[in-house]
Amino acid sequence: MTPSDNIWQVALALVLIVGLVVLLGYVVRRFQSLKGHQSGQLKIIDSAYLGPKEKLVLVRIADQHVLVGMNPQCITKLAQLEAGGSFSAALDQAQAKTQ
Numbered sequence: 001m002t003p004s005d006n007i008w009q010v011a012l013a014l015v016l017i018v019g020l021v022v023l024l025g026y027v028v029r030r031f032q033s034l035k036g037h038q039s040g041q042l043k044i045i046d047s048a049y050l051g052p053k054e055k056l057v058l059v060r061i062a063d064q065h066v067l068v069g070m071n072p073q074c075i076t077k078l079a080q081l082e083a084g085g086s087f088s089a090a091l092d093q094a095q096a097k098t099q
Contacts, residue, residue, distance in 0.1 A: 045058040045065065054071045067079040078097065
């Protein structure tokens with residue numbers, strides 16, 4: 001075996017290991033997100049990103065929908081409505097509170 005053969009074997013093994021780590025990271029993140037969306041009485045209906053670290057989240061808790069604003073420092077309840085209500089109604093309620 002020549003030294004160049006050894007280099008190619010080491011390079012191939014390194015690529016395979018890095019690929020395996022990336023694949024496992026993707027699978028773990030995928031299963032964590034699925035687990036977080038379906039947990040008993042709590043369900044995330046929809047979310048909208050407002051900025052890099054800020055988002056609106058519509059959550060169903062039992063028979064209520066709650067619109068919350070999230071950022072790294074806090075989670076703020078913006079509006080609450082019955083499960084039959086619409087997202088636009090919750091957004092209108094939240095805008096009315098802030099004005």
